[in-house]
Amino acid sequence: MTTRRSRLAVTAKSSDRIVLEALATELLGACIATLKTHGLSAGKLVELAARASAKQTSRKSAFSSVLAEAECLANLLNKWMENPKYRDATGRPAVLSLGKGAGRSFTALAREFFPAWSVVDVLAFGAKTRVIERIGRDKVAMINSTVLFTGNAPLILAHLVRSVRRLLGTGNFNRRAGSELLEGLPDRTSIVAVSDEEFREFVKFIRPQVSDWIEMSNRWLFQRSQSTKNKARNKREAGLQIFVFRD
Amino acid sequence: MGRNGKAALARAAMSAVEPLVELFLELGVTSPEAESLLRSVFVHKARQWLANSSVTTADPSDVRVSLVTGVHRNFVRRILAEPPGIAAAREQKGHPAGRVLEAWHSDPKYLDSSGKPRDLSEKDQEPSFHTLVLEHLPGASPGMVLAELHRAGLVQLLSEHRLRVRNRSFRMQGINPGNINEMGAQARELLETLTHNLRRPDAPRFCDSTRSIEIDAGRLPIIRDLIARRTGTFLTAIEQELTMLAGSVRSRRAGKRIRVGLTAVETER
Numbered sequence: 057m058t059t060r061r062s063r064l065a066v067t068a069k070s071s072d073r074i075v076l077e078a079l080a081t082e083l084l085g086a087c088i089a090t091l092k093t094h095g096l097s098a099g100k101l102v103e104l105a106a107r108a109s110a111k112q113t114s115r116k117s118a119f120s121s122v123l124a125e126a127e128c129l130a131n132l133l134n135k136w137m138e139n140p141k142y143r144d145a146t147g148r149p150a151v152l153s154l155g156k157g158a159g160r161s162f163t164a165l166a167r168e169f170f171p172a173w174s175v176v177d178v179l180a181f182g183a184k185t186r187v188i189e190r191i192g193r194d195k196v197a198m199i200n201s202t203v204l205f206t207g208n209a210p211l212i213l214a215h216l217v218r219s220v221r222r223l224l225g226t227g228n229f230n231r232r233a234g235s236e237l238l239e240g241l242p243d244r245t246s247i248v249a250v251s252d253e254e255f256r257e258f259v260k261f262i263r264p265q266v267s268d269w270i271e272m273s274n275r276w277l278f279q280r281s282q283s284t285k286n287k288a289r290n291k292r293e294a295g296l297q298i299f300v301f302r303d
Numbered sequence: 304m305g306r307n308g309k310a311a312l313a314r315a316a317m318s319a320v321e322p323l324v325e326l327f328l329e330l331g332v333t334s335p336e337a338e339s340l341l342r343s344v345f346v347h348k349a350r351q352w353l354a355n356s357s358v359t360t361a362d363p364s365d366v367r368v369s370l371v372t373g374v375h376r377n378f379v380r381r382i383l384a385e386p387p388g389i390a391a392a393r394e395q396k397g398h399p400a401g402r403v404l405e406a407w408h409s410d411p412k413y414l415d416s417s418g419k420p421r422d423l424s425e426k427d428q429e430p431s432f433h434t435l436v437l438e439h440l441p442g443a444s445p446g447m448v449l450a451e452l453h454r455a456g457l458v459q460l461l462s463e464h465r466l467r468v469r470n471r472s473f474r475m476q477g478i479n480p481g482n483i484n485e486m487g488a489q490a491r492e493l494l495e496t497l498t499h500n501l502r503r504p505d506a507p508r509f510c511d512s513t514r515s516i517e518i519d520a521g522r523l524p525i526i527r528d529l530i531a532r533r534t535g536t537f538l539t540a541i542e543q544e545l546t547m548l549a550g551s552v553r554s555r556r557a558g559k560r561i562r563v564g565l566t567a568v569e570t571e572r
Contacts, residue, residue, distance in 0.1 A: 202416050
């Protein structure tokens with residue numbers, strides 16, 4: 057009986073191993089296929105994979121530096137959106153002046169979040185990422201609250217790497233979490249086969265809601281992080297990421 | 304009546320109708336809508352007039368009403384089938400400026416990254432309101448359209464010649480018969496739901512509220528804007544979801560139909 061049990065355990069372990077290796081191959085294959093579209097050859101990718109597996113990858117890695125500027129801009133927009141001082145009489149982010157005086161101005165925000173940059177460079181970066189636009193010669197308006205990477209391959213790749221890392225982190229957390237329903241981090245998927253036209257309609261339908269969820273999540277986290285009682289505590293970044301996909 | 308007599312009558316009628324036309328303009332009633340309304344009243348009144356002047360008790364025929372009104376008998380039948388009002392076909396056409404509002408809410412060029420209509424520059428910066436009007440209401444003067452939309456309370460003028468759209472469809476804001484009617488309908492719906500829930504706690508309709516939260520009065524614009532945007536998105540989504548569900552059920556089995564809706568209301572005290 058004991059022999060039979062141990063045989064079953066060995067079979068189960070080896071079957072788990074096969075599944076694990078198949079999934080690992082699939083994950084690596086998906087990453088390799090994407091990286092190839094960015095111009096990396098198969099040989100180079102093998103070399104990079106060997107280098108990556110030889111050392112422990114740090115939390116602060118290449119994507120951090122690539123995305124650092126985008127994050128500074130996101131933080132600038134956050135303050136513009138969330139700080140009542142930067143809102144107009146209608147409750148929306150105000151049109152700001154480019155004046156050098158003290159008080160509410162785009163210049164003050166640019167200096168706070170991009171201390172090493174000139175205001176002109178911050179303006180150009182904001183316009184390139186389609187979050188701000190110039191109003192006449194000396195004013196600027198926020199036109200989007202989200203920094204867009206669309207069309208910018210290096211930023212998109214850096215964003216992808218960070219997204220994958222976050223997704224894997226959530227997966228790891230849930231792997232270790234207990235079996236209680238509310239112990240894991242929420243990770244939900246909706247998936248149905250649809251035509252191209254239906255997919256376009258779906259994107260149109262879901263876009264405002266995705267934006268609202270992100271805005272709500274951001275506001276909650278931002279306001280909570282600003283509270284004085286939380287300032288001294290050891291903090292790690294947390295958030296919500298939503299994306300539409302099509303296989 | 305002779306030609307001169309008709310001309311004199313037309314002048315007198317014009318004087319009488321002019322204040323009414325002014326009122327229509329103020330209320331956003333278009334000329335086709337007003338013409339449809341007049342035709343409907345004309346036909347209904349003609350039938351009553353013929354009935355009163357007839358020696359028999361029988362209702363005048365559609366053909367007879369058609370003869371005295373000059374309206375084709377098929378239209379007479381259709382008009383008399385309903386109380387006097389604006390024909391649905393005319394009403395659906397709506398105000399021409401409605402096309403500008405619709406485009407502002409749906410043309411990707413005029414939306415922000417969240418798919419909502421963005422604030423526009425009046426004309427200096429693209430995408431501008433000026434271009435929006437030229438593209439979607441060719442032949443109309445952007446300045447006139449803006450004045451009309453602003454008068455109706457549908458576009459908000461911001462600083463730096465920037466504009467914000469406030470509604471997707473053309474409808475006059477403020478105290479007017481249409482809005483008072485709408486207010487009555489909404490109040491009735493709310494009371495019906497509350498009364499239903501009192502009577503049928505076993506099968507309640509959804510009715511829930513947030514806890515009232517005290518805020519600094521100076522932050523009211525931010526809160527109002529937040530509620531408007533968040534709830535607007537939610538209502539649009541639930542409307543689409545209900546429409547899809549209604550469509551799929553209709554195709555399977557026909558039966559008693561009930562109109563279902565959801566209303567969200569901000570409260571302030």
